[in-house]
Amino acid sequence: MTPYVALLRAVNVGGTGKLAMTTLTRMCEAAGFEKVKTYIASGNVVFASNKSEAQVRSALEDQLHAHAGKRVGVIVRTAAEIAATLARNPFADQPGNRVMALFVDDKLPREPLEGVTGIKDEEVRLGKRELFVHYPDGMAKTRLKIPGERTGTARNMNTVAKLAELAAAIA
Incomplete structure (x- = not known):
């Protein structure tokens, strides 16, 4: 089974x-x-399945649609991919609550700032299937808008680290 x-x-x-x-x-x-284990009440769940990533996403999206009556976006990664995201963090020297991984399934831009607006002191770097964003002043007052936010979902590095730990434990 794949975690x-x-x-x-x-x-x-x-x-x-x-x-x-x-x-x-x-x-x-x-x-x-x-x-199955959830982590904090913001839609994070780890589990094991024999299904492919696409099958897992579809099955969970169908369950959520039946429950909510509308489509809820779901991003799926293997435990190994979550661990690799954590390891690739280009801002590892910054506080984990000030660095976000924006997970996307769409194609990443060629340049990390392509389509980005409202940038002030924030830094954006390309990952493999995610964008990394460092918010030196926190997210509360940022005006940063990233095109991938419309279809992706962001988690701070503290959460990514905990999810990597939980997923590794069920492997």
Whole structure:
């Protein structure tokens, strides 16, 4: 079985997309996933499955659609990919809560700042299937807009590290 991490987009953020993590656990189990564990109430779940990444995404999206009555975006990565994302962090010397990985399934831009607006002191770097963003002053007052935000989902490096740890434990 492959250990996976699923990152739900716009769940329990700013009072929108309410989803109890116990409900998410039940949905994952109903989709046939094993060793299901959620992490904080923002749509992070680790589990094991014999299905492919595409099959995992589709099964979870179908469960979420049936529950919410609308499509909820899901980004899926293997445990190894999450660990590699953590290892690739170009801002590893910065506080983990000030660095985000924006996970996307769309093609990454050729240049990290392509289409980006509102940049001030933030730094953006290309990853493999993600963009890394360093917010030196935090995210609260940023005006930074990244095109991939519309379809991707971001997690800070502290969360990525914890997800990598949880996913490795179920391998």
